[in-house]
Amino acid sequence: MDENDDIEPEKPSGKKKIILLLLHVIFHLVFISYFIATSLVYFQYDRMSSECIEPVSENATETTPDLMPEANPPPENRYRRQVDVTTAADAEKKPFEPNTLCSIDWCHGYGFFSILFVIFYVFWIYYWLFKPLVGKKLYDETIEPAVDKWITFSRGFDFRKSAGLLAPLFCVLVGFICSKHRRFIQWRIVIHGILGQLVLGIICIRFEFGKEIFMCIGDKMSTFLLFANHGARFVYGDRICDDYVFAFAILAMIFFSSVAVSCLYYLGIMQFFLGVIGWLLEATVGTTVCESINAVGTVLLGMSESPLLIKPYIPLLTVSELHSICVSGYSNVAGTVLGAYIAFGVPPGFLYTASVMAAPASLAFSKLFYPETEQSLTRSDNIVLIESPSSSILDAIISGAASALTIVLGIVSNIIAFLSLFAFLNAVTEWIFELLGFNNITLVYLLTFFFVPLVFAMGVPTHDCQRISQLVAEKTFINEFTAYKNLGKMIQEDQIDHRSAGIATFALCGFSNPASLGILIASLSAMAPDRRTDILHVALRGFVVGSFVSFTSASFAGILIQEHQLQKLNAKMLDFQYLNMDIGPLFH
Known part of the structure; x- marks a missing residue:
């Protein structure tokens, strides 16, 4: 037996334990106090103030019926910047953004901090109270047997019994x-x-x-x-x-x-x-x-x-x-x-x-x-x-x-x-086919036909398989940015239907x-x-x-x-x- 096995790990001294306990208490006092303070500020905040409601510009003129935008403007006008009737001073102002305290948002501000606070004390209670007092007994008598039964049960499934769930x-x-x-x-x-x-x-x-x-x-x-x-x-x-x-x-x-x-x-x-x-x-x-x-x-x-x-x-x-x-x-x-x-x-x-x-x-x-x-x-x-x-x-x-x-x-x-090597192979392939009288035949173009069965298996309609397989080939052998750019062009020119575009969006994301x-x-x-x-x-x-x-x-x-x-x-x-x-x- 190694001599080091008999050496027990050094335990913290009594003085160090007291210091750690004191720091622990101070941390919780500060953290809880801060949460109480933020809660008071949030619930007492005036949501009718100018920081929550966008002020109406005094210089803005009323919009006349003749200036109202069309319900369905043509594509050539729909995406251009529209001319409004605001003054130059208003145009220079930044868009109005309400204060974070005006409403609760679970991904930002007070809402997000509240979630962090709850999660922290759930883990703290589990680690310091539940686990030492109840956790060990609960795990040995309930959780571990349940997990063992689930593993035994799940291993009883085979491919043939679950084939209906294995799409595609x-x-x-x-x-x-x-x-x-x-x-x-x-x-x-x-x-x-x-x-x-x-x-x-x-x-x-x-x-x-x-x-x-x-x-x-x-x-x-x-x-x-x-x-x-x-x-x-x-x-x-x-x-x-x-x-x-x-x-x-x-x-x-x-x-x-x-x-x-x-x-x-x-x-x-x-x-x-x-x-x-x-x-x-x-x-x-x-x-x-x-x-x-x-x-x-x-x-x-x-x-x-x-x-x-x-x-x-x-x-x-x-x-x-x-x-x-x-x-x-x-x-x-x-x-x-x-x-x-x-x-x-x-x-x-x-x-x-x-x-x-x-x-x-x-x-x-x-x-x-x-x-x-x-x-x-x-x-x-x-x-x-x-x-x-x-x-x-x-x-x-x-x-x-x-x-x-x-x-x-x-x-x-x-x-x-890698990119240099692939560009060289692409150019060589194009040169080989040019000698045979075929232009624009690149390695990516040839590999497009390889993806047609896979694209069809993804659920793409037959009439769009060739175009979507081209996008998948571009994503696989060039990069996904090029493929997304060409996907946008296909949608603009109405070359593929909505469902094909939706499937391609997910297929290119990798x-x-x-x-x-x-x-x-x-x-x-x-x-x-x-x-x-x-x-x-x-x-x-x-x-x-x-x-x-x-x-x-x-x-x-x-x-x-x-x-x-x-x-x-x-x-x-x-x-x-x-x-x-x-x-x-x-x-x-």
């Missing part, structure tokens, strides 16, 4: 045929993941409150990540950041994310999050802790930032778990680039819905295409919560920033290499493209250099599987989206086209 069937069949180890497929994970995708789609598409909840969470995470712009603008300047130079404006967020995660590991918060969320997902879906955490993280972060949540464990992952990490990254979009999608006219609710639906589906399809055959070291019952090597919070900040530098350099070099392939390989290799061979082994397969996840989301969305939502989507796309906003070259 085409993608699942292809996954089964191309599976790395068919005998080891765990159908429980596949069924639960796709069912979770369908349920989340119903919640986010058919119920407005569900969409608003995930939009609020996503907005908060995007706001948090965008604080990296302050440092980026100071170092690189406003011009580079405003011009959307990828290497400077976007990759700066990786530095900020790495520092934040490093601090969370030092404080022990990340270890707690891994234990709780990982156990919950493993008990319901059946996947291990790290791959589950990464799948959840990709909903809010990006394919480069999300693996930072599990960075210390990446060297310990099995090949199947590395494959799951890749699939989750390819099948989702980062909250930091949603503004670019929205600029193309895509409704934010649809974007967040596609991200949320992709999380459970990425786990399902990753385990279908590459089942687990090894003994995982990151299950909830055997994972070792790794402590931070940092000696202080300052050390955690410095080490987090330093480790992010390797990731950023790898991403930049791989993006240049990071499965050559640049992302290089980004993910570079970032994971920088985090775990010894696993580079395994990462390269699963990266390309994960690239294909990530596209399949987007296809299944599009299939479910085509069933669930209602006609008025499709009309709203097309109207937003038309807004973008008529305003002549061309930001596509920024992302090429």
